[in-house]
Amino acid sequence: MSWRIGVDSGGTFCDICLYDQEGGQLAIWKVSSTPDDPSRGIAAGVSEGLETVGAAMSQVGFLGHGTTVGTNALIQHKGARTGLITTRGFRDLIEIGRQRRPSLYDLNADKTPVLVDRDLRLEVSERVRSDGSVAVPLNEAELREAVRALRDAGVAAIAIGFLYAFLNPENERRAREIVEQTFPGVFISASYVVAPEFREYERFSTTVVNAYLGPVMENYINRLETRLQEQGLKVAPGITQSNGGVISFEAARTLPVRTVLSGPSTGVVAAQKIGMTIGEPNLITFDMGGTSSDVALLKEGKCRLMGEANVHGYPIKAPMLDIHTVGAGGGSLAFRDAGGLLKVGPQSCGADPGPVCYDKGNKTPSTTDANVVLHTLNPEFLLGGRMKINHDGAYSQIALLAETLGLDVMEAAQGIISVVTANMARAVRVISVQKGHDPRDYALMAFGGAGPLHAARLALELEMKRVIIPLTPGVMCALGLLLTDLRADFSVTRILPAQDDSVAVIAELVGSLRRQADAWFLAENVEEGARSLTFTADMRYAGQNYELPVAIGELDGVTAETIGHFVTAFRQVHTEQYGFASTTDPIQFVTFRVQAGGRIESANFPAHDDAGPDAGTALLGTREIWFPETGGFTACPVYDRSRLRAGNVLHGPAVVEQMDATTVILPGMTAHVEPHLNIIIETGL
């Protein structure tokens, strides 16, 4: 049982990381995804991967996987037929949303379609008041009638969203029981369970998304579980959620909404572990793929957890890592706009037809084409020689664009890189300067297929001193699955003044969160010694409507002193974020949260002996590369990543190639390979 496996199942590839806890061996396997039934590709990939390392499925002690099944169902609107039962008078609330139009100026823009058709949104008499008292008890006869109507309409899932259910769930709880009795087998999603927090529209939206994804996720999980068991897997597999942790399949079945943003989260976890291993706890992660880039900030090894985000047009209240996505990737298309400026993205050529240089029909130059013209990417082959590319095609399309801009071809190619870099820098500012963090105090960890190619330039733009390129930049999400812990979040909303007489109520709320966490530890078989609890309170000045999360770690008991700690920490966070903090205005608690962690034995990276600065054995040859710094083509050494050894030193300009990534070291920069084989580039700032 010594093998641990991480699987990241994406749209094009399924990445598999295998780690032998006894031998310390790390192996990587990539297979094509099977979008019609992703479980097929995953099961096949896992067994192939095990074969290459000579292990059997029965030797697997942990299998975690990240999936885009939920995200794709949401983007493509391929979820279950869903009904909504809500408070009388409010069936359109889910569609009215916040009443704003989606685009300020574009008269043809539309709102994201609501996941429940209007005729499947049914109202029942019931009403809770703002103080939590029940003004109108639930009309059970009406409810039964509504459930029957939804059953007859063929829904597979029912969402229940009543006003103030976060404050008093009595009516929703009863409604849920009745739905279970009246319509056995239907997937039920009730707002007091899914997102027991203030603001009805966002809560209902989360509840509806959860219902919409429920049957799809259930189906997928059942198929995957069966396949893996048939192949001899003895342990219960896990699935990643948007908070970067893993939950059991059972938990993912009831709360599929929590997996919706799981994609990039384990990459951040991997970056965090690598950062801690090499003594770089303050990181900005930069994961650049074909169509978009994901950025996140780790302060002292921790990524901020958000309570809410807008995911593909749907507000979702669920704990998620604060990851910001921008439409800037290798496939982002460059064009001249009507006013004569060069723009790049967010339109992307995707994997098919791909960039001009793939020769599959696209004629609009992309970021990748600019790199091919500049020779920062190998102008003849990609994927370690497996894929021939058309440099001349890319060159002639960029030449056409250059002409319309009044630039020379190489200036235009470099211009595309500058504009895409500015777009990415803007994304990094959202998670750093906008949250009170100066990027110059952080190192940039770059991964994803295109991250290492653009990282040095992005670091310059943000005036960052250091760039880290991990050993396996192309499979960081799968790697993160080997490094992550079991994790679950519980929350309760109760608006309370941050003063001494709230101690008893807070102690009771914290106690209830602790009990939920304990029950989860039992259900997930987490041993005493491996458990951890982190308490957070969302706080605000009385009168504000946006809360700031204030983390306080373990909470042994709640006393007046505890409240004092929270208040001090809140004022500090408020100052970081907004530049001021009143010391006299009253402060409130709004939502209490606990994150329960179950530490699992994770992979360790061995340190390698220093092999000296000479990287000569890894030298593949030289390539002429165009840099604005040198104003022309400059001969640069090209190194093979797999042959670089700890201690090797590389002087820019230089490039390092590996199967699925190219690292660029700019003129004037120096890089070295640290003992865990990560490349560290010093930008010289």
Place this chain on the structure above:
Amino acid sequence: MTQPSKTTPISPVTVEVIGSALASIAEEMGEALVRSSISTNIKERRDCSTAICDAAGLILSQAEHIPMHLGSFVAFIPAILDRYAVADIHPGDIFIGNDAYEGGGTHLPDFVLAEPVFCENILSAWVINTAHHADFADRGHAHIFQEGIRIPPVRLVRQGVTEDAVQSMILLNCQSPTERLSDLRAQRAACRLGVVRLKDLFRKYGAPTVAAAGQALLDHAERRLRAAIATVPDGRYDFDDVFESPETPQPLPIGVTVSVKADEMTLAFRAPAQVRSSVNMTYTALFATVCYAVKAALDPDAPPNSGLARPLHIEAPAGSLLNCVSPAAVNGRINTCQRVVDLIHGALARALPARLPAAGCGAAVSALFSSDNMADHWIYLDVLGGGGGARPAKSGMDGVQQHMTNTSNLPIEALEMEYPLEVVNYAFRDGSAGEGRHRGGMGLSRIYKVLKPCWLELDGSRLATRPWGLDGGGEGMNCVIRVDGQVLDPVPPILHLDAAQQIEIHTAGGGGYDAWG
């Protein structure tokens, strides 16, 4: 000394890179303002805007908040520079103003704050923001002196130190001074943030490069809009309608002639003399309305900066409803502005068949509730959207804010916790959409139960007339307001409600597109 505008050639790449940074700073200022504010009108309804201006006050980048607020931004900094010598303006100064005639505002509740940004002791840029302070309830609207305190551009902060005399005089004239003070603090936080970020930008690129990029961004917006206008066939396009509101129940004729010649557009408005009520528009309000309407119709992605105005010529008789002079009252100008957008789009629809939508609800229907008990004073402003006009290829949007505003609603769970009001119903208004192959958007219905006696001020338009359809599409339903089931006809601008009374607001639906068959 203001920075002279540079003519050094600058790469289109640098312009794009600096433009992206300016947009991001304006956005960031907006988030800081919303999240640190206290009043529901800003923290949840987001009735505020932010922008970056050059040293002379031209807008380089306006964040995507409320198009109406452009009116406050265009005139405020020139108004400061008229009154204060540049030598008398220092780092850490913050100016405040709201007056429609002297202070750059378009109505008194919009408090504008601006802070200069210096680079090597040279005034190089301004950060500016405006927030709608939901105050000044239960006032008269015969002329502007009744509508609230009038603030010309004055220093609220002198080199980092609050001018207490100015601040206390402003607050004494407000009905919710605590809320006003907190929101002013949030506005100051937004300024502070913008200054820090802009200084970083100056340090990185140098003031001359940023200034050159700024001028290039204005030129760029101008070129884009000229290119878009050039696609409109040359000619004169007329559109006429009538305007009515609770304050002006007698319909007033308004109209426009849009003349297009090559890449320039002239908009000549027809309007009656300004009226003794709050529906008058200042020139800056008209300017903001024209900029919005033309950009939305011709090039929605054009960058929102002052360069957009260069190919546009606006003519409206001074002293008229659409270009009023002191002392006309202006508090309710938004509904007039909404109808002016409809005029412009109506005229352009004649120039560009199958490009423009039919008329939307033509209003920003507002309900301003205020306590009738001064000892327990509260004010709550609700603004309702309505149906959007049907589009040439699809139906109109249901129940959204139109054109000049885009404020959020307040969550019911927040509204009922903060105010003695209960929401009984919030829904699309069935049957309100104009018919057609593509139907108009549905209006909104909102029913409130009042829990404590209060005053209610109502504003809007399309109460007695209906939004027009296009190509034979039907009209949308007009807005209807009821108290305890009784239709208010005409709708009074203010009424008193007792506890347990119910008020129903049903906003207009959008016009339809294309007759059936």
